[in-house]
Amino acid sequence: MTEKITIMLSSTISDMEADRDAIVRVFEKYPFVELVGAKPIQKSVASNPFAHTLNLAENCDFYILLLGERYGFEIRPGVSATEAEFDQVVKTNPTKVLVFKNTSVSPEPKQVKFINKVGDYYKGFWISEYAYSHMLQGIVEESFLALLKERASIGRKLSYVDHFVRLAIQRYPAQDALVYYSVTKDIVDLTYEFHGVIHTVQFDRWAINKDFWGCISNLEEQFSQWA
Structure with missing residues (x-):
């Protein structure tokens, strides 16, 4: 088991390569962070890829969801792999979720529905918006450090x-x-x-x-x- 902080990056792939690469570059300078899900699985695992990514989602320390144009591959009718990963995280630990949406694209109808679910006013998450990859890098790093400080309860004068x-x-x-x-x-x-x-x-x-x-x-x- 790694002693590093594990962060899972979840999104569709082909339409968000630049966005995903921007996040990889953010965490390259933090040696105590291990980014998982950022690249295709390169090694053998004792499960199928879908089960493996669900396990990553459940056990990671933080979960970053990128929302773009495409809804993505559906593992069953009406549920994409990305949405299944998101559901797994929410079920196990909703306090580790960070969500970012690319506003420079027009989401397809199924993706609009998923975005509305993620950002539901009463039971969803705050969605940070960006239009360019350099903007994404800034808000991801700021959000991560703020959440890390909150988890450590630094500066709260706790007993x-x-x-x-x-x-x-x-x-x-x-x-x-x-x-x-x-x-x-x-x-x-x-x-x-x-x-x-x-x-x-x-x-x-x-x-x-x-x-x-x-x-x-x-x-x-x-x-x-x-x-």
Whole structure:
């Protein structure tokens, strides 16, 4: 497993070569970033290409969607490969999505429908617009750094308890686990639900402030017991 931040680039291919190349060039200067999905699969994988790209979408740290003129190849009637990747990301982690639309082209009808779905006012995403590849480079880099800072919670004056909860709710004892938490003046409760069973771990706030990593180790020890 790579220790780098993985960013998946998702779009149609033939009509967005310049756009995709512009994004590749943005992240070339960040050695801690690995861009996936930017080039055709060059190596053997133990699955078909569609299943492989869905896996990339589900497991990447950030997901960049480019919207252009074409809707793209349909893996089944009415659903393109790009839309299927987008749906997989939204289902697993909608907080890692960045969306950019090329305004210099006229989208075909099916693409217009997909764009409207992505940017739905009530349950969609903010779509950043660009007309030229150099504009795309600027807004992609700015958006990535802003989201990275938000994920790191830099500059928010968070306490040890805040950081503990932020890290704890990102760790799962099983892939299909659900996690809930509550924080009171003295207690932090973490509840994990998976395989039809509910497990709760309780921490004293003073203990977290005293030994942050000890509490994380305690949580991981609980995971191993549940497994």
